Amino acid sequence: MQKKMARRPFPIHILVFLAPAVVIYTLFMVYPLVNSLRLSFFSLNQQNQETFVGLKNYITLFTDSNFAPHFWNALKNNVVFFLVHMVVQNSIALLLAALLASGGRARQFYRSVIFMPTVLSVVIIGFTWQLILNPLWGVAESMLKAIHLSFLFKPWLGLASTALVTVSLISVWQFVGIPMILFFTALIGIPEELIEAARVDGATGWGIFWRIKFPLILPTVGIVAILTFVGNFNAFDLIYTMKGALAGPDFSTDIMGTFFYRTFFGQQLQLGNPAMGATVAAMMFLIILSGVLLYMFVWQRRIQTVEM
């Protein structure tokens, strides 16, 4: 790009073009985030006056009996939530993408249908599944009965032992379309010659997939992983819709997002605490940031993108 031809007057148009974006972005995204992080080092009293407390809020979060159990519980649940997504969602997405990529006229149709839940709002999805799994309505139960598996039925959403995994699976159901599309795009980008060459050498479908296709789409696998990570540690909407801010039963579905909301806004028995809420958000930020940095500096360095 060459420098602008000797324009003596200050290139004000550059400013005009850039200003709105930079101002809005800074004012409504960067500044609040920085302010929020800053607030985590302070304590607020009743009159909303701040006093600097250093790392006290963080220590409280990790050790105080009012906050720590919920924090560690939420963190643990979030990890489970993430693992379910990584394992179930991304495997299914990979499988579906592989199937779609191997041809077939109905490709477009399948893609559109499987992607449909993703465009629906979480509120709709959450409530729909609540109804379906509801023992009162009995839809899920009748269906299991029809295939003679009715003994498997339980009020999964209502039991502390199964609620988290159930909610995670519902989230997987909704969002499987996105990694599926990403994998699909990566798979169809692999040149036919490579696959042909492998076939001539006698490789079969399964072998071709794992030895040739999968390694070539590793960059996409990385992207899907980091997107899943960031998305999951930021999640809130589905659990709030299905279980409310208390993330029952017995906090078994509490993840970082709901814990953050509850800490900041308070619930029936607990007053909201903006400084502690800011601390929770800061922790979420640190977790997400470490994931992103890990991805950028460890994964991306190791993986070479093959130009295809």
Place this chain on the structure above:
Amino acid sequence: MAATDQSIAMGKSREASFSYRLRRFIGRMLPHLVLIGYALLALFPIYMIVMNSFKIKKAIFAAPFQLPNAQTFSLIGYETVLARANFFTYFMNSMIVTISALVLTLLIGSMAAFALSEYDFRGNAFLGLYLAIGIMIPIRLGTVGILILMKNLGLVNNLLGLILVYIAQALPLTVFILTQFMRQVPKELKDAARIDGASEYRIFGLVVPLVRPALGAIGIFTMIPIWNDLWFPLILAPSSKTATITLGVQQFLGQFVSDWNAVLSSLTMAMVPILLFYLIFSKQMIRSITSGALK
């Protein structure tokens, strides 16, 4: 592929050919079966909700899987919803917020992308990076700060507050993608217009239509999260005058949880606009996500 397989088949002894063909047949059918299976799984809940929203309560419980017939058809759920909830207001709020945020994001984003892609100035690279960081960092983490800011600006329970937040949220990815696309616009075009005396603003107006595919793609995958967002309407604009349809449905469901007709009807009504939009644009939508993600 056919040639190789056929030669293998002919090389095998004849007794194996039936089981071989059977395996081939199953192998061909299996992908379809799996895909159909999952497609059904994806559609089934939606179908159940929509179908049952048109039935009387007894039929919803007694025969949930049957289509509504003459005896069981009923619109009572819809009547309740329309009478009790401000669905029209919620819908309009969602429209206002989503469309404004979208239009402004595209405008402001393309302006910034134009500046970044076109002009070589000190800080160009830094600004690009500064804006791009926002792609990876979820804006929700700054919610405490955003709420304080909105309170200070008097924008709580105000659609403008929502719009500004959504613009800030969408700008990083928008600018990033548009910068790539704009860089590909040929220099000669722009220089020719400059020689003809066009101002830089006019050049901008020249370039924007040339990146229309990117604008369309960004439009589609920005719009859906904004329309479906629950978090910011809940925190910044929860009043019944300013609630979006997502928030409105959520609150309505909370209130009417035992009125199954109303619940099913409200869910259906919430689904219909987006499903219609999706069915019309599904091809573009999926293409847009793939092109956006590959960048």
